[in-house]
Amino acid sequence: MNPSEIVIWFIGAGLGTLLLGLLLKWVDRKVTARVQWRVGPPWYQPMVDIIKLMGKETLMPVTARGTGFLLAPVIALATMAVAATILWRSLWDPSSPFLGDLIVVIYLLAIPALMTMLGASASGSPHASVGASREMKLLLSYELPMFLAILVAVARSGWTFQLGGLVTAQAQTGPVVFSISGALAMLIAIICMQAKLGLVPFDVAEAECEIMSGVYVEYSGPALANWLMTRAMMLAVMPLLLVEVFWGGLYRQAWWGFLSFLGRYVLLVVLVVLIRNTNPRLRIDQTMKVFWFGLTPVAIVALVLA
Structure with a gap:
């Protein structure tokens, strides 16, 4: 790709993923409301929340280290835009990505968690420090089984x-998830995705009723909006990664390929929401213990079977 195409893909994929992520956040909130016998918000509520925060002032804690506190959400949002660009480009044209782009995406998806720890530590808040400690332990817990599953x-x-290459290989031999090792790996990846998204039962870094939103407790205004947009994009990107790696990606040879991709994608999103609403923290x-002594050994077995 020439530089102009890269810029177009970056802007288009970034904005598209952001809008998709905000829509999925509404789906999350709407399904949660229906499970709890509530009406739930209108479809545009997540977008209104972002616009409202953009018009507010970012309040800096007296004890905060300004550079790290303010840069962390910006870097996290930028890395999600890059990851989204790589994933959508490889989905649309499997022959275009560069060698080792899967490794790059794995690293990019780990950066928001690192920036969360950086921003929380820079805030100087004791609640945020506890959240940062939990986020670090959580990251060290789920990354190994997630990598083994991939x-x-x-x-x-x-x-x-x-x-x-993964999409092309699965088009020839069938989706990875339709094998025993692939099914085990997919199950592990879904659980790890729940942790990477910071959703129940793995939302220990926020834990509103324990540490008052933990890592985000001191954020407000545009800085908090950046974190919300990052979380929304993560919700859109993670199911996309799993569909590409384990479930065959997009079949462009026939019209039903788009419907098939959409169905698989929505199924993963709904599954994430249902897990969030049916489990305690x-x-x-x-x-x-779940990740180190439960999922990691199973992931090793799946890798041996592969």
């Missing part, structure tokens, strides 16, 4: 670390 798909696709020690 490695299962890589192994079954001829050890290619190209997203386009785990303690951080319980969360670490």
